[in-house]
Amino acid sequence: MNIFVAGAGSVGFHLARLLSTENHDITVIETDADRLEQIDHALDVSTLEGSAASVMLLKETGVANADLFVAATGHDEVNLIAAAAAKGLGAKQVIARVDNTTYIEANILYEAMLGIDYVLSPDALSALEIANYIETSGIVAAERFGRGLVQMRQMRVTKSPTTRGKTLQDVCPPGSGALLGVISRNGDFVIPHGDTVVKPGDLVTLIGRNEAVDALQKRFQGKEPGSQHVVIIGGGSIGLHLAQALEERHRSVKLFDRKMDRCNILVTELQKTKVVCRDGTSREALEQEHVADADVFVAVTDDDERNIMACVLAKEVGAEQTIAVVHQPDFAPLVGKLGIDHAVTPRACIANRILKLVHQQGVTSLAVLEEGRVEIVEFAVNLATPIIGKQLRDLKAKLPANALVATILRGDEVIVPSGDDEIHAGDSVVLIVASDSLEAVQKLFVR
Amino acid sequence: MNYRLMAKYLGHFAIAIGLLMLPSAAWAVYFREWGPLLALCLSVAVSCAVGGLLALFGRNAPPRMYEREALGLVGLSWLIAAGLGALPYVFAGVFNPVDAYFECMSGFTTTGSSVMMDIEGTAKGILFWRSFTHWLGGMGIIVLFIAVLPYLGAGGKQLFRSESPGPDPQGLRPRIKDTASILYKIYLAFTIAETVALMMAGMTLYDALCHTFGTLATGGFSTRQASIGAFDSVAVDTIIIFFMICAGSNFALYFALLRGNRKALWQDAEWRTYILVIVLCTAVVTLNLRGVGPADHDTAVYPSLGSALRYAAFQVVSIMTTTGYCTADFDTWPYFSRMLLLLLMFVGGCAGSTGGGIKVVRIIVLLKMAYWRIEYTFRPKTIRAVRVSGLVVEDSVQRTIYAFFVLYLLCFAGGSLFMSFLGLPFQTAVSSVAATLNNIGPGLELVGAVQNYAHVPAVGKVFLSLCMVLGRLELFSILVLFLPAFWRR
Numbered sequence: 001m002n003i004f005v006a007g008a009g010s011v012g013f014h015l016a017r018l019l020s021t022e023n024h025d026i027t028v029i030e031t032d033a034d035r036l037e038q039i040d041h042a043l044d045v046s047t048l049e050g051s052a053a054s055v056m057l058l059k060e061t062g063v064a065n066a067d068l069f070v071a072a073t074g075h076d077e078v079n080l081i082a083a084a085a086a087k088g089l090g091a092k093q094v095i096a097r098v099d100n101t102t103y104i105e106a107n108i109l110y111e112a113m114l115g116i117d118y119v120l121s122p123d124a125l126s127a128l129e130i131a132n133y134i135e136t137s138g139i140v141a142a143e144r145f146g147r148g149l150v151q152m153r154q155m156r157v158t159k160s161p162t163t164r165g166k167t168l169q170d171v172c173p174p175g176s177g178a179l180l181g182v183i184s185r186n187g188d189f190v191i192p193h194g195d196t197v198v199k200p201g202d203l204v205t206l207i208g209r210n211e212a213v214d215a216l217q218k219r220f221q222g223k224e225p226g227s228q229h230v231v232i233i234g235g236g237s238i239g240l241h242l243a244q245a246l247e248e249r250h251r252s253v254k255l256f257d258r259k260m261d262r263c264n265i266l267v268t269e270l271q272k273t274k275v276v277c278r279d280g281t282s283r284e285a286l287e288q289e290h291v292a293d294a295d296v297f298v299a300v301t302d303d304d305e306r307n308i309m310a311c312v313l314a315k316e317v318g319a320e321q322t323i324a325v326v327h328q329p330d331f332a333p334l335v336g337k338l339g340i341d342h343a344v345t346p347r348a349c350i351a352n353r354i355l356k357l358v359h360q361q362g363v364t365s366l367a368v369l370e371e372g373r374v375e376i377v378e379f380a381v382n383l384a385t386p387i388i389g390k391q392l393r394d395l396k397a398k399l400p401a402n403a404l405v406a407t408i409l410r411g412d413e414v415i416v417p418s419g420d421d422e423i424h425a426g427d428s429v430v431l432i433v434a435s436d437s438l439e440a441v442q443k444l445f446v447r
Numbered sequence: 448m449n450y451r452l453m454a455k456y457l458g459h460f461a462i463a464i465g466l467l468m469l470p471s472a473a474w475a476v477y478f479r480e481w482g483p484l485l486a487l488c489l490s491v492a493v494s495c496a497v498g499g500l501l502a503l504f505g506r507n508a509p510p511r512m513y514e515r516e517a518l519g520l521v522g523l524s525w526l527i528a529a530g531l532g533a534l535p536y537v538f539a540g541v542f543n544p545v546d547a548y549f550e551c552m553s554g555f556t557t558t559g560s561s562v563m564m565d566i567e568g569t570a571k572g573i574l575f576w577r578s579f580t581h582w583l584g585g586m587g588i589i590v591l592f593i594a595v596l597p598y599l600g601a602g603g604k605q606l607f608r609s610e611s612p613g614p615d616p617q618g619l620r621p622r623i624k625d626t627a628s629i630l631y632k633i634y635l636a637f638t639i640a641e642t643v644a645l646m647m648a649g650m651t652l653y654d655a656l657c658h659t660f661g662t663l664a665t666g667g668f669s670t671r672q673a674s675i676g677a678f679d680s681v682a683v684d685t686i687i688i689f690f691m692i693c694a695g696s697n698f699a700l701y702f703a704l705l706r707g708n709r710k711a712l713w714q715d716a717e718w719r720t721y722i723l724v725i726v727l728c729t730a731v732v733t734l735n736l737r738g739v740g741p742a743d744h745d746t747a748v749y750p751s752l753g754s755a756l757r758y759a760a761f762q763v764v765s766i767m768t769t770t771g772y773c774t775a776d777f778d779t780w781p782y783f784s785r786m787l788l789l790l791l792m793f794v795g796g797c798a799g800s801t802g803g804g805i806k807v808v809r810i811i812v813l814l815k816m817a818y819w820r821i822e823y824t825f826r827p828k829t830i831r832a833v834r835v836s837g838l839v840v841e842d843s844v845q846r847t848i849y850a851f852f853v854l855y856l857l858c859f860a861g862g863s864l865f866m867s868f869l870g871l872p873f874q875t876a877v878s879s880v881a882a883t884l885n886n887i888g889p890g891l892e893l894v895g896a897v898q899n900y901a902h903v904p905a906v907g908k909v910f911l912s913l914c915m916v917l918g919r920l921e922l923f924s925i926l927v928l929f930l931p932a933f934w935r936r
Binding site: 020023025026027040041044045046 | 514603604605618620621622623624625
C-alpha cells in the first residue's frame with residue numbers, strides 16, 4: 001500500500017515504524033528537518049520536508065495515488081486541512097488526528113463535511129480503551145465499534161440464569177436494541193434464530209447498543225456487569241472523556257484535578273461525576289476521599305511519573321485495581337513490575353486503530369471469534385449496492401444461512417434491526433458471518 | 448558494536464560472492480577449460496565454507512543494526528569480497544596472492560588497473576570472472592544484496608548510502624529494496640542493450656559480454672592486451688563511447704525518464720555540466736592532436752580531423768567516466784592533452800552513476816562555494832544560497848563536500864608521496880595514485896595505456912588496492928575502519 005504520514009511526532013513516528021515493517025511504501029511529511037533526519041536514519045521510509053497543509057506540496061508528492069493518508073501532526077487544524085486536501089486530491093482513505101475536544105465531540109460532522117474518513121483522537125481512544133478495560137472484568141472478550149456506539153461482548157451463561165428454557169424470541173425480542181450473535185456450545189458454534197434455546201454453560205456473543213447489552217448481560221449472568229466505583233486522577237482531555245464514557249455506562253465516578261479553573265469546567269461538562277479539587281498523588285487526599293473503597297483507580301495526568309506513582313500509592317492505600325496512562329511507550333511494559341494492573345499508551349491506541357483500518361481495507365473486520373471460524377465485519381454501503389432500499393426480510397433469501405445483520409449505523413443512530421428495517425445508502429452494516437461465507441456476503445454488499 | 452550481526456551478514460555476503468562465481472564456471476565448461484573450472488569450483492566451495500562459518504558464529508545475533516554497524520559492514524564487505532574474489536586467480540595459478548588481490552580489487556572497484564601480463568593467454572573462464580567483478584562492483588555488490596535480500600529494513604538504507612556514490616544519495620522509491628531493484632533493472636536493461644549492439648558490430652557473445660561489463664561499470668578490463676584498440680572498429684568505438692556516457696550519468700535520471708519526464712536529463716544541472724565538459728575537452732584535445740598549440744614533444748599527430756576526433760573522444764570519455772578503456776596510447780600525446788586527461792580523472796562521473804572520481808556535482812558545489820567566498824570578501828553582508836538544479840545545497844552538505852574534497856586531496860598527496868618512496872618516477876607515482884583513487888585504470892608513463900601495474904612492488908600493489916576501495920566507497924566507509932574509536936564501545 002502507498003501510505004503518507006503527515007507529522008513525525010510520537011504518533012506519526014510510531015505509526016510509520018509499525019507500517020514500514022509490513023512492507024508498505026511510506027512517505028513521511030514533516031516541517032522539522034532534524035526530526036525528519038532522525039526518521040530517515042531509523043526507518044525504511046522516504047521523507048519529505050514541508051507543511052502537510054500545503055496543497056501544492058501534497059499534489060507534487062503524488063498524494064493522489066495514496067491508498068491511505070494519515071494527518072498526525074500536533075495541530076488539529078493542520079490535520080483537518082491536510083486530510084481534507086488529500087481526500088480532495090484523490091487519496092483513497094484519509095485519517096485526521098485531533099486533540100481538541102471541540103473536534104472530537106463533533107467528529108462525525110467533521111468527517112461528513114470535510115470528506116475525512118476518520119477523525120481520531122488519541123485521548124478519546126485512550127479513554128475508550130480504559131473504559132472498555134474497566135467494563136470487561138468478568139467478560140471473555142469485548143470489542144466496540146461503530147464509533148463506540150455499538151459493542152460486542154462474549155460471556156459464559158451462568159448456571160441459574162433467569163433465561164432458563166426460554167427461546168431467544170422471549171429473551172431479546174426484535175427491537176430490544178441488542179441481539180445474540182453466536183452461541184458456542186461444546187466446541188461447536190451456531191448462529192441462532194428466534195426459537196433457539198440458550199443453555200447454561202454456553203458461550204454467548206452479544207451485540208447491540210451499550211445499555212441494551214448491559215441489560216442482556218444481567219439476564220444471562222444474574223449480576224450487574226463490571227466494576228462499580230471508579231476514581232480518576234487528572235481532569236485533562238483523557239480524564240474528561242473517560243468520566244463521560246463511564247457515566248454513560250452507569251458507573252459511579254470520582255474525578256480528581258489540582259486546578260480549580262479546570263474543576264469548574266469539568267463540573268459543567270459532567271452530569272453525575274463527583275469532581276474533587278485535590279492533588280491525587282497525596283496519601284492524605286486518597287485516604288480522606290476513600291480511595292480504598294474504589295474498585296478501579298485510574299491515573300490519567302499528562303505526567304507519566306505522577307501517574308505511575310499515584311497508582312502505586314493507591315494500591316498501597318487499598319484500591320483493588322489500578323490503571324495508568326503512560327505516554328512514553330518504553331515505560332508501559334514496566335508498570336506490571338510495580339503492581340499496576342494495566343497501562344494505556346495514547347500513541348499506541350491511535351496507531352493500533354489505524355493499523356486495524358489498514359489491515360482491513362474496504363471490509364472492516366471488527367472481531368474474529370471461534371478461532372477464526374466466525375467474523376464480525378462492517379461494510380460501508382455505497383450507492384452501487386443492489387441491496388439498497390430492500391427490507392431485511394427480503395434480503396434473507398439472498399444472504400447465506402450463517403450470516404446475520406447485527407446492527408445498522410446511520411449517522412450517529414444505531415439500529416438493531418428486525419425484518420422490517422431497510423438498508424440505506426451511506427449506512428454502515430455490521431454482520432456476523434461464518435468465515436467461509438464471508439466472500440458471498442462481500443459480493444452482496446460491496447461492488 | 449554488534450559483531451555477531453556483522454558476522455552473520457558478512458557470512459551471507461561471502462556465500463553470495465561464492466555463488467556469483469558460478470556463471471564464470473559455466474564459461475569454463477563451455478570453453479572446455481577443466482583446470483580453471485576446478486579452480487572456480489574450489490573458490491565457490493571455500494567462499495561458501497567461510498560464509499557458512501561466519502553465519503554460524505552470528506546465528507543468534509540481536510537484530511538491531513545502527514549506523515556504525517552499517518558503515519563497518521560496507522567497508523569490511525568490500526575488503527572481504529576482494530579477498531574471496533581473488534581465489535580463482537590463485538587456484539588457477541594465474542597470480543600470486545598479492546597480485547590476485549590487486550586484480551580483484553581493481554575489478555570490484557571498477558578501476559581496471561591490471562597486473563596481467565598475458566591477457567590472451569589466460570583461461571576464458573577466469574577472464575570472464577575478471578570482467579564480471581566489474582559488473583558486480585559497478586552498481587554495487589551491496590546494492591545487489593539489498594535488492595535480493597528481504598530482511599535489512601532501515602539498515603539497508605544505511606548500507607545503500609554508504610555504497611552509492613555522490614554527496615547525498617536519495618531513494619527513488621519509499622522502500623530501499625525497491626530502489627535497489629529498480630537500479631539493477633535499469634542496469635540490466637543497459638547490459639542487454641550494449642551486448643546486443645556489440646554483437647551486431649561483430650563481437651562474439653563472450654567478448655560482447657565482457658566488454659559490456661567493463662563499459663557499464665566504468666571498469667576497463669578487456670579480454671585483449673590492446674584493450675578496445677584491438678578491435679579497431681569505428682562501430683565498436685562509437686557504441687562503447689555511447690554506453691560509457693550512459694554509465695557515467697546518474698541512474699536516477701533514467702528512472703525519471705521512465706516515469707515520463709522527457710526533460711529529466713537536460714533539467715539536471717549536473718548532467719548538463721557533465722556533457723558540456725566531455726564535449727569541450729574532446730574539442731580541445733582534438734585540436735591539440737591536430738597540432739594546434741605549441742609543439743612540445745615528438746608527439747603522434749593524427750593525419751585527419753576525423754581520426755583525431757575519434758581517438759580524442761574515446762580517450763576523453765573513457766577517462767572522464769573513469770572507465771579506462773583505450774584505443775590510443777595517450778602517453779605519446781602532447782603534454783597539454785595529457786595534463787588535461789590527468790585533471791579529468793579527478794572530475795569523474797555524475798553522482799548516482801557507476802563512475803568514480805570526485806563527481807561532477809561536488810565540483811559544481813565546490814566552485815560555487817569558492818565563488819561566493821571570493822565575493823564575500825568585499826560584500827560580507829550579502830546572503831547567498833548555493834543551488835544546484837534550483838535546489839539549495841544545505842550547509843551541512845556543503846561542509847561534508849568540503850571535508851570530502853580535502854580528504855581526497857590528502858589521500859592523493861600522501862599516496863603520491865608513498866609511491867615515490869617506493870622508487871617510482873614522478874609521473875608514474877602521481878598518475879598511479881590518481882588512476883586508482885579515481886577508479887580509472889591506466890595512468891601515465893610506466894603505468895600508461897600500453898603498460899600495466901605488474902612491475903609495482905608488492906607493498907605498492909597493496910597500497911594501490913586500498914586507494915581503489917577508498918575511491919569507490921568515497922573514503923569514509925574505509926577510513927572509519929582505521930579509527931580505533933570506531934571499534935570501541
